[in-house]
Amino acid sequence: MKTTCDALILGLGAIGSAALYQLAKQGQKVLGVDQFSPPHIYGSSHGETRIIRQAIGEGEGYTPLSVRAYELWKEIEGYSGQRLFTQTGGLVIDNGSSKKYIAQTDFFTNTVTSAKKYHIPHHLLNANELRYQFPQFNVNDNAKGFYEYTAGFLYPEQCITSQMTLAKQHGAIIHKNEKIEYFRQTPYSTVYVKTNQGHYEVKNLILCAGSWISQLLNPSYSHLFTPTRQISFWFGIRDNLDYFSPQTCPIFIMKGIDQPFYGFPAIQGLEKGVKIARGNFGDSTGADTINRHVSPKEISNMFQGISRYLPGLDARCIKTATCLYTLTPDNHFIIDWYPEIPSVLLVSPCSGHGFKYSAAIGEVVAQLVMNGSSECDISRFGLSRFNP
Ligand SMILES: Cc1cc2nc3c(=O)[nH]c(=O)nc-3n(C[C@H](O)[C@H](O)[C@H](O)COP(=O)(O)OP(=O)(O)OC[C@H]3O[C@@H](n4cnc5c(N)ncnc54)[C@H](O)[C@@H]3O)c2cc1C
Structure with a gap:
């Protein structure tokens, strides 16, 4: 079996569609897979509107991520020609x-x-x-x-569609209605991914599975999601x-x-x-x-x-x-490499406040995959905070 892509993005909601776009934009060979046909109504990223603001009540540490997201939403609006944001205050x-x-x-x-x-x-x-x-x-x-x-709202379904469209223009492949059943590490440090329609061997697997994430992990991680x-x-x-x-x-x-x-x-x-x-x-x-x-x-x-x-x-x-x-137990995000398989990235920025940052989190994912570190400080989102 040969390696089929640099990164497989599992899940194309707010986070996965952003990660797919940002990786494709950087010339990475990427495959996005979703069990449904995004944008859809079964996960966390539907319902017409999402609040976006920069002064962050959940913790001031989020503000730089939001500031960067504003820049990226604007850029994506420009490239896609779609309106994604309305400023209402x-x-x-x-x-x-x-x-x-x-x-x-x-x-x-x-x-x-x-x-x-x-x-x-x-x-x-x-x-x-x-x-x-x-x-x-x-x-x-x-x-x-x-x-x-400068606060307002985003149109979540349009944000997802626009990023998927732009990702495809940059060469990303998208498989809708394909469910990933399990994955495991290969002896060559790649990841074997089995779906209900086939299988892949990839360099990195990016888990953006929203509320389904714990179904794919070792049960000892379930309490985190x-x-x-x-x-x-x-x-x-x-x-x-x-x-x-x-x-x-x-x-x-x-x-x-x-x-x-x-x-x-x-x-x-x-x-x-x-x-x-x-x-x-x-x-x-x-x-x-x-x-x-x-x-x-x-x-x-x-x-x-x-x-x-x-x-x-x-x-x-x-x-x-x-x-x-x-x-998550502290209502803050988890963005970290999976300790069981080092080339699998867990990306779970929800706890009810993740959409606004998703464009910037996609960029963080791309930087982590390509450089091993990101420009935005994401140290507070590590798994180690749950292991005193
Ligand atoms: C009611 C509500 C209101 C919110 N309001 C705000 C707000 O105002 N502002 C804000 O910033 N945030 C808000 N949020 C949070 C924000 O919407 C979420 O942080 C964000 O949508 C999470 O996106 P996600 O990509 O992680 O999850 P999802 O959108 O659920 O995407 C996960 C995807 O993974 C796919 N998937 C899962 N398992 C598999 C598998 N095995 N194989 C293939 N595909 C799979 C799913 O089909 C799904 O498409 C709100 C959330 C909700 C629910």
């Missing part, structure tokens, strides 16, 4: 802390710290300023706001108020007294509703067995939770989507 509201969600107040502080450290254009608001500038939000008297001018069920809801707008068009409404993240939630302006027209979601960091599920049915109770619970903060929305749920987060 971004509003983070800390609606007053409580013991129950005290950890979430760090999100606001981290956001401000990272904006100051990296000179991200922003301004801070008190409750009255929030009410005046953003009347769509009903906030408490002790609320604080952070507004980031927990798929959880997520729901996005599109709620109707009372009287078609123009508070929610992309011209008037920023992307928003509200943390504070109740369970945090985030949302987007009505990007498909006011009659198609406002997308709202909250991260479910609790119940785990299987990537293949996830319940895709959203019950009326789930819809009414969600509406009850958010309606007092967004009084312009009505209880009419126009549509829902289920999606998967792949959570």
